[in-house]
Amino acid sequence: MTTRGAEMLREELQRLKSEDRPRIIQAIADAREHGDLKENAEYHAAREQQGFCEGRIQEIEAKLSNAQVIDVTKVPNQGKVIFGATVTIYNTSTDKEVTYRIVGDDEADIKQNLISVNSPIARALIGKQVDDAVMVTTPSGDVEYEVVDVKYL
Template sequence: MTTRGAEMLREELQQLKSEDRPRIIAAIADAREHGDLKENAEYHAAREQQGFCEGRIQEIEAKLSNAQIIDVTKVPNQGKVIFGATVTLYNTATDKEVTYRIVGDDEADIKQNLISVNSPISRALIGKQIDDVARVNTPNGEVEYEVVSVDYR
């Protein structure tokens, strides 16, 4: 994962531990004061929230402990598409340019032009250099992209 992705996970983990967990514990304690727990919807809802929160905490901690964090800014830019690179592409069929950043699965967000390293377009681009053509198989057929620029920021 990229350094930005790791930082985002650390921020989420901090929020879960310092804000969400105490709020849920307080909600459980408040719901217990209402009496009979068998028919106490607030208590059951808070316990369910607690389960989701604790599960997400464990998931994030596991990802961070197993992740290989790559700071692409420390890699000398040789114009080659690698994990973490920002790539500007020219679609030969539509004459349009698009810019993507290749990131880990957890960071991917197509609305922000962050594509997963495991996506078909990333797999076609990895290893390419400026002016190379990458062919990507899509549901609508093969699309050709020419690599216009590669940035390691």
């Protein structure tokens, strides 16, 4: 994962531990005061929230402990598309340019032009250089792109 992705996970982990966990514990305590736990919907909802929160904490901790964090800014830019690179490509059939950043699966967000390294476009782009033509197989057919720019931001 990229350094930005690792930082976002650390921030989420901190929020879960310092804000969400205490709020859920308080909600459980408040629900217990209402009496019978068998038919107490607030108690059961709070316990379910607690389960989701604890599960997410474990998931993030596991990802961070196993992650290989790559800071692309410390890699010399030789013009090749690599993990973490920001790539501008030109669609030869629609005459449109688009810029993507190749990131890990957890960081991918197409609305922010962050594509997973495992996506078809990223897999086709890895290892290419400026002015290389790339053929990407999509559900609607093959699309040809040309690599316009590669930056290590």
